[in-house]
Amino acid sequence: MDYVIYIGNLMALYATLAISLNLLVGYTGLISIAQAGMYGIGAYITALLALNFTHDLLLTTLLSAAGGVAVSLVVALPALRLRNEYFLIATMGFQSIIYSLFMNLELTGGPNGLWGVPHPQLFGFTFNTSLEKFLLAVALAVVCYVLALRVTRSPFGRLLRAVREDQTAVSSLGKSVYRIKFSIFIFSAIFAAAAGTLYTYSITAIDPVAFALDESIFIITIVIVGGTGSLNGSVLAAVLLILLPEAMKFLPIPALIAPQIRQISYGLLLVFFTRFRRQGLIGEYQDVLK
Amino acid sequence: MSVLSQFVFNGIVAGSVYALIALGFALIFTASRVFHFAHGGVYTVSAFAGYTVMVTLGLGLAAGFATAALVAALMGVGINMVLYEPMKAGNVSPFVAMISSFGVLIILTNLTAIVWGSNPTVLSPGGSATIYRLGPIYTTGPQLQIIVFTVVLALLLWVFFRFVRLGIAIRAMGSDAELAEVVGMPSRRLRHISFIVGSGLVGISSLLIGLNVGIIDFNMGFDIMLMATVAMIIGGLGNVGAAAAGGFVLGVVQNVAIWKIESKWQLAISFGILILMLLFRPSGLFGERGPAA
Amino acid sequence: MSTSPSSNSPLLVLEDLSKSFGGLRAVHELSFSVQAGSITSLIGGNGAGKTTVFNLITGNLGADSGHILFRGRRIDGLPPHKIARAGIARSFQDLRLFSRLSALDNVAAAIPQQRGESLLASLLGGARLKAANRENEARARGLLEQLTLAGHEESLAEQLSYGQQKLLGLGRLLATEGELLLLDEPTAGLSPGMVEDFCGRIRRLVDAGKTILLIEHNVEIVMRLSDWVVVMHQGEKIAEGVPEEVRHNVSVMHTYLGISS
Structure with missing residues (x-):
């Protein structure tokens, strides 16, 4: 039973990660490969706080989000000046730097990471069962979804999509493209970091591998499979892609190569959807990635 | 002083490795304008294919290199045929090709782990080559081979793109694909050739580097891809010689840096350089044109 | 409407504006002004530098030298969105609509x-x-x-x-509610009926208090609509005046009208 709840927990966390990345990729046309890095920042800040200072849920979430904002500032200031493929490459660079920090700093415990994170507390209540933690993850996903919906349906959301279509035209209308991109980049990082907080509390032990480049690619795979520019698609794909390896357990695959088979199927999905179905499962547009 | 010169020399050795990989990567980019991240996966698979022929089957060095080159060339051109060309024909943005390429890299990496296992594989037994001394510098045979091979290859490619009709055509096509189409260049075929040559080169390089390092590992494609990207951006886009030069610069900077900074920060330093280059010198150190900001 | 532009204050002033791309002089020491409430046309053959002038005014390109004043304040060096906010709106030759957004x-x-x-x-x-x-x-x-x-x-x-x-x-x-509208070939590619419709709209915009700077290839339209015409050739201004003057200017006939009509 606990395992089923854990899978549900992962679905909720990846839904949050995918929604927040979709705001960049699908709505604004910013193909970021640094989402796992932002996720990791939240996770590590939470682990460090909980191990050393406080495991108050609200406080750790807020401070992790603040860390996400700080790091996204460092990433955004240079990266957002670049267009197209060069933005992608710059975020890939930052992703690798962040990973290298996790891997090599003494503070983050190097390759072994950090473990023994205590259960989070909120107003005297301790979330110590996996069900309670699952509910937290669902709550975060719901908040993220609702706010993202609000953002995309607002005049600001209209500007996001306008930036995706034609940046020069947006600036000719008196709107600062940089401000628009900057705002959404930070918003996205806040939710990725918050997802990191809940991830840390869920599994109580973290290591750098969970926040590596291939993790960023996995998150973008969810966005593309679900459909760029579709929040519902991101939720649906998060659920399906987390379920996929579970479903494959019914197949006669040797346990030894199961992780590789999982990675290969994700890779195949990514290739299939980019090649044959670029609107994703329920996306609006064929070619959002412009 | 002799310590520094050793670091610089180590940098040149590492740099020639990066340059070798960047050569094929840049050749492919020059022709097709695709950031072919799957190049790292091609590198990995061809190294293991070479290993199988050379070590497992014991067919010798030449057969190993031939296999690696052949396997790599077939994979490269296959990926182009199945993925990039249809995308190009469908006017799909280069972003999509980039992301797709990541997918291929993941597939190849994990296939390698299934076929050859996920433990590091020893390619050259013993691993300890004879050490030579050149003035203040210590080096080994394989190191010298790599440097010489890289420099010769870079020069050959440079000549190819400057003076050989086919090379000039590929370069022209890369800088203006539409025009090339209009004047009736066989663009598709030229791109196929570039994938065959670029990938074949990385196949040879993979075995050469594997012999130098002694060990190959299913997971090495990611780092290879990252270093090729960094080298090409440092050198300058759309110019094979510049990318190779970028590889040397990267290797030297990394190794001179660890004179003062711990070696575990090498990767972070490389990406720091990447970001600085993108910001302040997007056309690269030796390139002609770069990303318009 | 048809009063001499000099009776109004200039809304936009270009002073000795120059821009080269590599060795190519796209715009060279160009000066002219646009009077508030007027229609000013920028004409010249292909490659004369007209769209470059637009890009310089809107900040999409930075000038190598020279100044641009809007309502007496310098705007050169400002980023495009600030220039747009100051009241200069532009259209693009290739429209640059947000293709996958609703109208x-x-x-x-x-x-x-x-x-x-x-x-x-x-x-x-x-x-x-x-x-x-x-x-x-x-x-x-x-x-x-x-x-x-x-x-x-x-x-x-x-x-x-x-x-x-x-x-x-x-x-x-x-x-955008911009006061100065830069129109880059607004009638190109339209049917004769729609061209008429556009001309009417442009005129009504001026009546409603807008000022217009126009790039237009259709000489007939230029002559009919403009209060002032600036003729460019290879990046330089070779003539300016009211339409009648320009029409009779031989060098214009030679470099522009003769070629394109």
Whole structure:
């Protein structure tokens, strides 16, 4: 039973990660490969706080989000000046730097990471069962979804999509493209970091591998499979892609190569959807990635 | 002083490795304008294919290199045929090709782990080559081979793109694909050739580097891809010689840096350089044109 | 309307503006001014540097030397969005519509200083935001209606006909409430009937207090609409004056009119 709840927990966390990345990729046309890095920042800040200072849920979430904002500032200031493929490459660079920090700093415990994170507390209540933690993850996903919906349906959301279509035209209308991109980049990082907080509390032990480049690619795979520019698609794909390896357990695959088979199927999905179905499962547009 | 010169020399050795990989990567980019991240996966698979022929089957060095080159060339051109060309024909943005390429890299990496296992594989037994001394510098045979091979290859490619009709055509096509189409260049075929040559080169390089390092590992494609990207951006886009030069610069900077900074920060330093280059010198150190900001 | 431009104050002044690309002199020591409430046309053959002038004015390109003054204040060196906010709106030769946004969104996006335009405001929501959004949408609908695009509000820009797209581009331009409108070949590619329609619209815009700087290839239209004509050739100004003067200027006949008509 606990395992089923854990899978549900992962679905909720990846839904949050995918929604927040979709705001960049699908709505604004910013193909970021640094989402796992932002996720990791939240996770590590939470682990460090909980191990050393406080495991108050609200406080750790807020401070992790603040860390996400700080790091996204460092990433955004240079990266957002670049267009197209060069933005992608710059975020890939930052992703690798962040990973290298996790891997090599003494503070983050190097390759072994950090473990023994205590259960989070909120107003005297301790979330110590996996069900309670699952509910937290669902709550975060719901908040993220609702706010993202609000953002995309607002005049600001209209500007996001306008930036995706034609940046020069947006600036000719008196709107600062940089401000628009900057705002959404930070918003996205806040939710990725918050997802990191809940991830840390869920599994109580973290290591750098969970926040590596291939993790960023996995998150973008969810966005593309679900459909760029579709929040519902991101939720649906998060659920399906987390379920996929579970479903494959019914197949006669040797346990030894199961992780590789999982990675290969994700890779195949990514290739299939980019090649044959670029609107994703329920996306609006064929070619959002412009 | 002799310590520094050793670091610089180590940098040149590492740099020639990066340059070798960047050569094929840049050749492919020059022709097709695709950031072919799957190049790292091609590198990995061809190294293991070479290993199988050379070590497992014991067919010798030449057969190993031939296999690696052949396997790599077939994979490269296959990926182009199945993925990039249809995308190009469908006017799909280069972003999509980039992301797709990541997918291929993941597939190849994990296939390698299934076929050859996920433990590091020893390619050259013993691993300890004879050490030579050149003035203040210590080096080994394989190191010298790599440097010489890289420099010769870079020069050959440079000549190819400057003076050989086919090379000039590929370069022209890369800088203006539409025009090339209009004047009736066989663009598709030229791109196929570039994938065959670029990938074949990385196949040879993979075995050469594997012999130098002694060990190959299913997971090495990611780092290879990252270093090729960094080298090409440092050198300058759309110019094979510049990318190779970028590889040397990267290797030297990394190794001179660890004179003062711990070696575990090498990767972070490389990406720091990447970001600085993108910001302040997007056309690269030796390139002609770069990303318009 | 047809009064001599010198009786008004110049809204836009270009002083010794130069821009080269590599070795190519796209614009060279160009000076002219645009009087408030006038239609000024920029003419010249292909490659004369007209669109470069637009890009310099709007800040999409930085000038190598020279100044640009708008309402007496220097705007050269400002980023494009600040120049647009100061009151200069432009259209593009290739339209640059937001292809996969609805016609309504194309126009609504251009309305200045919207309450819900910042991330924070859109997150906070609230009744006032909703009211403001409704108001802006109504304005956008009104503009679409004026441009005979009523009924196409929800169509994606890319689904409209070319003529409709040009109208939509004009709608987006007007929604910015810019005082000076830079129009880059507004009638190119249109049917004769629509050309007439556009000319009427342009004239009515001036009557409503706008100032227009126009790039136009159709000499007939230039002569009919303009209060002032600036002729460019290879990046330099070779003549300027009221349309009649320019028409009789032999060098103009030679370098421009002779070639393109």
